[in-house]
Amino acid sequence: MYWNRAIFLHCLFSLAISSLSFHQINGYDWRDPLGNITIRWDIISPTPDGYVAVVNITNYQKYRKVDAPGWKLSWRWAHKEIIWTTIGARVADQGNCRRFKKNVPTSCAKAPTIFDLTANDDEVKQNQKIDGCCKGGVLLSRVQSYHNSTTAFQIAVGGEGSSNITWRLPTNYTFRTPHGAYSCSRARVVPNTRFISADRRRITQAMKTWKVECSYKPPSQFKDVPNQCCVSLSSALGVNTSCPICSCSCPNQNHSCSTKRHDRLVSKIECTKHMCPVNINWQVINHQRKVRVTISNLNYAKSYQDWIMLAEHPAFDNSTTLLHANHKFLSPKSYSNKMEVVWGRRGYNDALTPFGKKGSSIKMVMVFKRYKAGHHDRIATADWKNPPDAIFFNGDLCVIPNTTQF
Ligand SMILES: *[C@@H]1O[C@H](CO)[C@@H](O)[C@H](O)[C@H]1NC(C)=O
Ligand SMILES: *[C@@H]1O[C@H](CO)[C@@H](O)[C@H](O)[C@H]1NC(C)=O
Ligand SMILES: *[C@@H]1O[C@H](CO)[C@@H](O)[C@H](O)[C@H]1NC(C)=O
Numbered sequence: 001m002y003w004n005r006a007i008f009l010h011c012l013f014s015l016a017i018s019s020l021s022f023h024q025i026n027g028y029d030w031r032d033p034l035g036n037i038t039i040r041w042d043i044i045s046p047t048p049d050g051y052v053a054v055v056n057i058t059n060y061q062k063y064r065k066v067d068a069p070g071w072k073l074s075w076r077w078a079h080k081e082i083i084w085t086t087i088g089a090r091v092a093d094q095g096n097c098r099r100f101k102k103n104v105p106t107s108c109a110k111a112p113t114i115f116d117l118t119a120n121d122d123e124v125k126q127n128q129k130i131d132g133c134c135k136g137g138v139l140l141s142r143v144q145s146y147h148n149s150t151t152a153f154q155i156a157v158g159g160e161g162s163s164n165i166t167w168r169l170p171t172n173y174t175f176r177t178p179h180g181a182y183s184c185s186r187a188r189v190v191p192n193t194r195f196i197s198a199d200r201r202r203i204t205q206a207m208k209t210w211k212v213e214c215s216y217k218p219p220s221q222f223k224d225v226p227n228q229c230c231v232s233l234s235s236a237l238g239v240n241t242s243c244p245i246c247s248c249s250c251p252n253q254n255h256s257c258s259t260k261r262h263d264r265l266v267s268k269i270e271c272t273k274h275m276c277p278v279n280i281n282w283q284v285i286n287h288q289r290k291v292r293v294t295i296s297n298l299n300y301a302k303s304y305q306d307w308i309m310l311a312e313h314p315a316f317d318n319s320t321t322l323l324h325a326n327h328k329f330l331s332p333k334s335y336s337n338k339m340e341v342v343w344g345r346r347g348y349n350d351a352l353t354p355f356g357k358k359g360s361s362i363k364m365v366m367v368f369k370r371y372k373a374g375h376h377d378r379i380a381t382a383d384w385k386n387p388p389d390a391i392f393f394n395g396d397l398c399v400i401p402n403t404t405q406f
C-alpha cells in the first residue's frame, strides 16, 4: 500500500521534472539549430491547365528521423487546383470531383494529404515510380544515410493557368509523422533549382521553385505523453544507479506490464520499476577512459529499426572514438555542449530486436581521448567519469538519474 503510494508520488514528481526540463521551444532546437525537414517544389513543365512538379522532401535533422508508417504531407490550395496524377506517392482523399465527367482527377480535395508508397508495393508499377521515391514514408537522419534521408514524388496539377505568373503557392503546409506534427513555415519562392543529369553533361532548370521548412514540435508539456527511455549508470567500482522509479510509467498500474513467465501478455512492456520500453546503461570502465553503453529494448512487440542516439557529455571531442557502432561528433556553434550522434552499423546492429530475442540489447564502447597535460585537459579528464548531461533515443529525451558522481 505505502509502496504504491510512494511510487505514485514519485511518478507525479518525475512528470513535473520532465516537463520543467523541456529543452525546446517553438520548434527551435539548439542542439540541432539547422535541423528541419525541407519540402521543395520544382515545377518542371507547364501543362495546358497547370503544371507538373517534382516535390522533394529531405530530412536535414541530425538526430531525428521519420519512422514507419511514415510521413503525411498536406496543404491547402490557393485557388481551385486539382491533382490529375501523382507518381511515387498517393493522395489519401479524392474529395468532390463531381464537376468532372470524363477524365476524373486523382483528387479534387481543397486540402489534400499525400502519403508515400513502399518500394515493394505490389500494386505499384515501375512507371509509377520516380528516382529516389517510395521509401514507405521513412526518412532517416542525414548522418545515418544521405540516400535514405530524402525522397521525392511527382505531381500533375490542374485548374491553374499555364504560366509562371498564375501558378500560385499552396498555403498551410502540414507535415505529420508517427512522432507528432511538425510546424511548417510558409512557402516561399526561391531561385529555380538546377538539375544536373547523372552523367553530369546536361543541366536543366526548374521553371519555378518554392520551399517550405518544417521543424519538430515537441509534444506539449501539458499533454501527457509518456517518456520512452531512461538511463541507468554504473561504474567498475560497483556503484549502480538504476533508472528513476516510474521514469516512463509506474509498474502494475492496471496490470500495464508483462513478465516473460506469462504467456498472455497484457502489455507489451517488460515489468521494471521504471517501465520504459528502452533502457540505456552508461557504464564507466575505470582507469581506461572508456564508457560501455548498452541499449536494451524492453518491448516484446516492437523492434527499433535504424535507431539513433544523441549523447551529450562535456568530455566528448573530435577524437572520441566508438567501437561497434557509427558515430559523429557534433558541436553546434550556438551551443557550448559537446555531443555524439550514434547509430547502428548496417546489417550488424542497426536493428534493436524485441525483448527476449537475440539482438534486443546492443553494446558499444566509447573511448575518450588520452589527454596531454594542461589545464583544460585536466578538467576534461575529470569530466569523463561524470554522467552524460543528456541522452536522446530516436529523438526522445531519456530520463537520467540525478547524480553528480557515481
Ligand atoms: C533548414 O535546413 C537547411 C539544411 O540544413 C538549412 O540550410 C536551413 O537554413 C534550415 N532552415 C531553417 C529555418 O532552419
Ligand atoms: C536505405 O534503405 C534501404 C531499405 O531499407 C536499404 O536496403 C539500404 O541499404 C539503405 N541504404 C543506406 C545507405 O542506408
Ligand atoms: C532532394 O534535394 C536534395 C538537395 O538538393 C538532394 O540532395 C536530394 O538528392 C534530393 N532527393 C531526391 C530524392 O531527389
Ligand SMILES: *[C@@H]1O[C@H](CO)[C@@H](O)[C@H](O)[C@H]1NC(C)=O
Pocket: 164, 165, 208
Ligand atoms: C516567367 O517566365 C518568363 C519566361 O520564361 C520569365 O522571363 C519570367 O522572369 C518568369 N517570371 C517569374 C516571376 O518567374
Ligand SMILES: *[C@@H]1O[C@H](CO)[C@@H](O)[C@H](O)[C@H]1NC(C)=O
Pocket: 076, 171, 172
Ligand atoms: C491555415 O491553418 C490555420 C490553423 O490551422 C487556420 O487558422 C487558417 O484559417 C488556415 N488558412 C487557410 C487559408 O486555410
Ligand SMILES: *[C@@H]1O[C@H](CO)[C@@H](O)[C@H](O)[C@H]1NC(C)=O
Pocket: 234, 238, 239, 240
Ligand atoms: C550493476 O549493474 C550491472 C548491470 O545491471 C550488474 O551486472 C552488476 O552486478 C551491478 N553491480 C552491483 C554492485 O550491483
Ligand SMILES: *[C@@H]1O[C@H](CO)[C@@H](O)[C@H](O)[C@H]1NC(C)=O
Pocket: 253, 254
Ligand atoms: C487505469 O484504468 C482506469 C479505468 O480504466 C483509468 O481511468 C485510469 O486512467 C487507468 N490508469 C492508468 C495509469 O492507465
Ligand SMILES: *[C@@H]1O[C@H](CO)[C@@H](O)[C@H](O)[C@H]1NC(C)=O
Pocket: 318, 319
Ligand atoms: C579537432 O578539434 C581541434 C580543437 O578544436 C582542432 O584543432 C582540430 O583541427 C580538430 N580535428 C579534426 C580532425 O577536426
Ligand SMILES: *[C@@H]1O[C@H](CO)[C@@H](O)[C@H](O)[C@H]1NC(C)=O
Pocket: 017, 402, 403
Ligand atoms: C540534483 O541534485 C543536486 C544536488 O543534490 C541539486 O542541487 C539539484 O537541484 C538536483 N537537480 C534536480 C533536477 O533535481
